[in-house]
Amino acid sequence: MFHHSLKKPIIWVLILISFAFIKVDDIINLPEHFPKPVYDFKNNPLTKEKIYLGRNLFYDPILSHDNKVPCENCHSPFTAFTHVDHALSHGIYDSIGTRNSPALMNLAWQKKFMWDGAINNLDMQALAPISHPAEMGSSIQEVVTKLRASKKYKDLFYKAFNDSIATGENTLKALSQFLLTLVSSGSRYDKFIQGKLKFTEQEENGYKLFKKHCAVCHTEPLFTNGSFENNGLIPDPLLKDSGRIKISANPSDAYKFKVPTLRNIEYTFPYMHDGRFKSLGDVMNHYTKGIHHSKTLSAELRNRIVLTSNEKVDIVSFLLTLSDKEFVFNPDHRFPSE
């Protein structure tokens, strides 16, 4: 009896919670096997019109000073929104940045942005490339002035915000909305978790080894724990990139970088913050015999990881189950041509 009376309110609470989720869920897919998102959708409720505006902005070079470099330049939909083939991203007037552009996906679950976590909220992310002299070389003031003068954007802003006059706030909110729709959860791994398919023996073994050696940092289901770690890369003497310490000023953060997701890793080469490795084979060799020992090296990597060459291949075959073709070929993510 006692149990019975307790259950009812719980059911109501559950119904209410799921209601709150459905609002977001209607527009983007919040996978059941993912945790609760970090992004506060209440501050920027998704609508189709705002997402569409953001999508236009993302593909429009109007956001750059010379009207030539769109966000897409370094974040292409066909490669899970990274800049393939270039170790370091290329921007305005062919300038070369100092870091590899990360793949963009599942950003609603991310706490900090950039390799060193310099950006604390997705809404503020776009200010960095827009203003960076080696990326888009513009400023949010200049961008808003151009958007206000554009007939197309007057119309799109009106539809999205009931106000045809662009502001910095609305421009950034719309960009966030599009970025939030980039949810990748349709890989073979996801289908395996949902019980929809079985892994091969090789993938199964790779998964086991992955959980043993890699998952502390590349934690399921997002394949990152969101923390900053030093995974034993030898610092590049030319780039002199010391990572997280630049933001935190804390010596224990020297050479720590944000643990990247491994979803869609098949498409996002080259690898690491400076794009130093061209293949997953190179990455496996790094973790087994290339670890550079230093004061801030993560504890998990202090003991050598010993893997046979078959085992390395198994891990790679598991990593390939993280490829999400539905994501990469999703027409809703592409250049908006009506």
Added chain:
Amino acid sequence: MLFSFCVFGQETTQKDLLFEASWGGRKIHPDSTYTMDKGSVVQFEILKLYLSDIRFLPDDSKRDVSVTKVRLIDLSDSLSLKFKTGLLKNDIVTGVRFLLGIDSLVNVSGVYGGDLDPTKGMYWTWQSGYINFKIEGSIKDVNGRVRSFKWHIGGYQSPGNALQEIELKHNGIGTLKLVLDLEKFMKEADLNTKTNIMSPGVEAVKLAEVLALCFTIH
């Protein structure tokens, strides 16, 4: 709403809060120059600062003490130098309490509009966070050597948390004029070495502490 209107019906003129940057009692203009003790001549080009969470004392919950939550003061924009307090002309004000800058919650909660819109130029781009105040200009010393100074001060995480809480006493009646004494500030600021601070850190915090001591209310 209706009720309070009836009660205060006769007294509808409101008290405004005026902001003034001064040099030893004189109002500062961006085009004028100001002379320091040792004969150096100072010119200010930019003065922009955020005041937030402004409360008038005594902190009486019955009266509407809420000024707009955040105000951006910009010396080059006269409209920004005067704002409504929600107080009536005869209300007694014994003091004012406010923050110089933007608190950490706002700093981590995404994008805002109005005075907090990033187009106002008071947000860092390469690293998240509002700039609590900007002071830029130049100093010409007695030998004619000109140096510029540029302070963009902010930061919301310790040890670089530059936010300052300020409380000032007022004699109760009359107008409310918030005065920032830049002569005092320039005397206290380290003009020999630290003339460019544009990122969060302990030096930025020190300068914010210096500026916080240069406000008075009349």
